[in-house]
Amino acid sequence: MRGARVFVTRRLPGTALERLAAHTDMRLWPGELPPPRETLLAEAGTAVAARAAVWAGTGWETAKYLFVVNLTRANLPAVYGPLAFAVSLVLWAYVSSLVLVFGALMSPRERPLRRPAAA
Numbered sequence: 001m002r003g004a005r006v007f008v009t010r011r012l013p014g015t016a017l018e019r020l021a022a023h024t025d026m027r028l029w030p031g032e033l034p035p036p037r038e039t040l041l042a043e044a045g046t047a048v049a050a051r052a053a054v055w056a057g058t059g060w061e062t063a064k065y066l067f068v069v070n071l072t073r074a075n076l077p078a079v080y081g082p083l084a085f086a087v088s089l090v091l092w093a094y095v096s097s098l099v100l101v102f103g104a105l106m107s108p109r110e111r112p113l114r115r116p117a118a119a
Contacts, residue, residue, distance in 0.1 A: 004024050007040075007044075009029045009035055053103070071091075
């Protein structure tokens, strides 16, 4: 196996398919219409990203509720005045990015990253 298993459901522009096929174990859906649900489930099999998706989804919901509860306790208008809304949006973007990054880290790799050779 050359890399991760990839199932492509649409034609990609340019040389994207050739580049993807060179680095992954790629299968291309032959039809013009999207594949049926059964085919997608069969191709996914035991997806390695399922654990990351469950973690990220649960983390997202937990972060959302904790953010709302703590946002009311933080009393941002007293500190930032009319900029409190903008500050809260930046804080939410930060919390969301943390959930996204940790969700991605939960996804296992099939092979370790290679370090460049020392010159």
